[in-house]
Amino acid sequence: MxxxxxxxxxxxxxxxxxxxxxxxxxxxxxxxxxxxxxxxxxxxxxxxxxxxxxxxxxxxxxxxxxxxxxxVSIKDLGLILSSVLAVIGVALFASWSILSNVTAGVILFFSFPFKIGDRIRVWDKELEYHDEFIIEDIRAFHVHLRKPDGELVTYPNNLLLQKAISLLGPLDEDTEGSEAV
Structure with a gap:
């Protein structure tokens, strides 16, 4: 020993x-x-x-x-890593949107100006609904947005970084009560 x-x-x-x-x-x-x-x-x-x-x-x-x-021999390690990276590269290329959503999730954690419970408007021409949403949850891949009529919309994190978003303010209890009446 x-x-x-x-x-x-x-x-x-x-x-x-x-x-x-x-x-x-x-x-x-x-x-x-x-x-x-x-x-x-x-x-x-x-x-x-x-x-x-x-x-x-x-x-x-x-x-x-x-x-x-x-x-560990660099030559041996290089051979192993090149094989593994080739497989991973093919897998990541096939799931590129997943990787971009996870990366966007990390970026949103540190710089996203909105919080759960805020009201926002997403300016996306492909999104047929342009009224306000309430941010219900922010996850690793996507954000849950709730329409005023109660419908849940799942929106990818990478699009939150690409699209214009208006902050309408936090959801107030007074606003909830007035909408329910």
Whole structure:
């Protein structure tokens, strides 16, 4: 056991250092995301979704660092990665809209000026209904918009970044009562 530790002392130290650095940056990133979510009054479910993305990203970085630290042959790794990336590339090309909606969901988390419960108008010529919507839920792939007549419309996140949207204000309890009468 002593010989093993002496032989791989440098790799073990680098692994421990990488683990500590990525652990600290992961902790700081998660704290920052939760603080942004709390300050911006963003739904807790959306905040947890972004935290999951950060955890997956840090895990992938850690795995890549371990491969480099422990001296995996770049040629062997290149062959494996090119094969895996070719398969993933075909899959992502086939589901490009899913990837763009997830990316838009992350962007909307940090810069979306609307919250759940706000009234908005979406200026989309393909959308036949141009009155107001109430934002009911914001998810990873899409937003649930509720028409005043109660119909639920699912709208993709990537279109929210592409289309003009008017903020009509938050939904007030007085407005709900007057519409019901």
């Amino acid at each position: 002593k010989d093993l530790l002496l032989t791989y002392q440098s790799e073990l130290f680098r692994t421990l250092l990488t683990f500590l650095i990525l652990g600290i940056t992961r902790f700081i990133s998660i704290k920052a995301i939760r603080k942004v979510g709390r300050i911006s009054d963003i739904n807790e479910i959306r905040t947890r979704l972004i935290v999951k993305y950060v955890v997956v990203g840090h895990s992938m970085l850690f795995l890549a660092a371990l491969l480099l630290i422990w001296g």
